[in-house]
Amino acid sequence: MTLSKERRIGRHATLLVLADDKTEQQDLIDRLPWKSCNGKVGSMDSQKVVAAIETAAKQTGVIQSGVYRETHALYHATMEALHGVTRGQVQLGSVLRTVGLRFAVVRGNPYESEQEGEWLAVALYGTIGAPVKGLEHETIGLGINHI
Template identity: 50%
Template sequence: MISLGKLAILLVLQDETEEALLRQRSNVLGYRIYKGKVGSMDSAKIFAAVETAAKREGFISSNYREEHALYHSILEAYQGICRGHSGLGNVMRSAGLLFCIARGPRTPGNQDDGDWIAVTMYGYMGAPMKGFEHEVLGLGMNPI
């Protein structure tokens, strides 16, 4: 069995071949998933990229509850990659990230719990010079 958070983490880490298998498995389990890329020294651009993808792909409706759940999932993932510190450009750090959005029950078949949304971010962060970066990973998850 694969949980929503684990699925979001695995998807953001997979190469294309492994990703295709994971996508097939996630569909059978009732999860919706999306994977994208973003790179910036501006945290607002990172938030906007994930939020825009979630809206464009139909992961959330335009209502407060769903937008709020998405925002906090993005914020938690972002805090994970920033090690609890907020802000990139203001401290001269840049990020090149893959992100994943996943929606569904926390565990397959557990419809009593309602839908949750998970956001993961994985990639590199560091000084805006090649060779001065390190890997980062963050996960945020909230009920819809």
């Protein structure tokens, strides 16, 4: 079971979320043999972050709406990424924190063997802090889960 540099799904999701403009994002997407989507979300409610990512993944065909295991895998990858963003305490508004995040979701098989199946990577990058403009700092999170 080998994981080559070109097949590192988390690396690709992170590069996609960090891309500065649409052209750079499209170049990354075109190079990938996998499905992906990206977007933005800002909220004091972690449920809204999860919902925005799930909605984008379903609307772009990264996951299938009626297949529970795909939604379940996305949920776990998203929660893992949120743990990174929130430093292990997945709380926002209840502790007076807000986030402004970009997200990227990548779906594919990071292994050489097709038998390993597909995986999902969710990368989050943006700001977190008090709900006052200028009182935030950068944050990043990555979650990976098998389907």
